[in-house]
Amino acid sequence: MSHYELAILGSPTEAERAALVRAIATLVGDFGIEIGRELILHDGASVAGRNPRAAFVAAYFGGVPASDVEAARMLVAQSAPVIPTVGPTQEFGTCIPDFLQSANGLRRRGDDEPMRELAAALLECIGLLRQQRRVFVSYRRTEARAAALQLHDLLSARGFDVFLDTHDIRPGDPFQEVLWHRLVDSDVMVMLDTPTYFESRWTRQEIGRARAKEIHVLRVIWPGLEPNRMTDLAETVYLDADELTGSDGPIVDTAADAILLRVEDLRSRSIAARFMSITGKLRADIVKIGAEVEGIGAHRAIAVRLLDQRKVWAYPIVGIPTAEILNDVVEKARRAEQQGIPVLVYDHIGIRQAWTAHLKWLDEQIAAVRAIKVSDAGWELAGWEA
Known part of the structure; x- marks a missing residue:
């Protein structure tokens, strides 16, 4: 019996449907879940027969004329979650049926053809990915302040709760205690690897503790730096000299956008790794x-x-x-x-x-x-x- 069921309704093109299915398969694969076994995908014709006990969500692709209207209306009557979604140039009010317009919709971005953001939103609704989207930025203030502030703002604009030490620790709070608390509640660490990053014991501890907690790290490497063994397993983005507008940033738009997409990709893998770790420890103690x-x-x-x-x-x-x-x-x-x-x-x-x-x-x-x-x-x- 399936534990998760998703529906793709409305007017997606064949390419859009295929991209979303691939994105979903990639994300659930991190949890050892297969489409067709633990997770069932429905369309407008089959969704009426869904398992009411399974965790469920539907994506509704807007279009003119609207498609799968009765199937979507049935789900709304059953209080099932439906995410209305439109393309970058579509009008929400024109393409989405009126009875779905009270739900917060998702406008797909032109730079997200693989449908990562929509797939992640669907998995958040069924509980595989947590709804909190948290990123920790690790950096040296003397070398990457402008880039850190830039990424803080860009990630926040995409729905992430971003921790930056200069922004998110209140006066009077115990600095390191709050910092470690926020680190363990993060999905991904973005590490700005500048020339003296590893000369600070604080940043060394941040990267070490992230790895100890199995939080995935995205290493953004300043031009000309050699790899460090502490980040051998980290995902990497190499910056060229012309991708920094100053020695401490900001990063040019195209490179910054690539970093944001990599964070979205890493998030599900990081959550899955930590989930599997907790599950493994629990199973071992149950046997004991x-x-x-x-x-x-x-x-x-x-x-x-x-x-x-x-x-x-x-x-x-x-x-x-x-x-x-x-x-x-x-x-x-x-x-x-x-x-x-x-x-x-x-x-x-x-x-x-x-x-x-x-x-x-x-x-x-x-x-x-x-x-x-x-x-x-x-x-x-x-x-x-x-």
């Missing part, structure tokens, strides 16, 4: 205590059969848990008709102590969901009391 993993359910929930034969549904999450995420887990478990109290599993390394105390308080106050550290999973589940 003599319990059993029975399978994977909707939203990548893991069914755990304890020694006393009770079933627990565990939800590994990437990044820092919040009250909103706890509520999201409760809603996902309810929609999937899973019995018992769902368990959110997270990696606590790098999270601020004040936030850890907050999570403990939330866990004590909220009866509908539990949260446990993946490092404590075996210990907690061995003595589980709902």
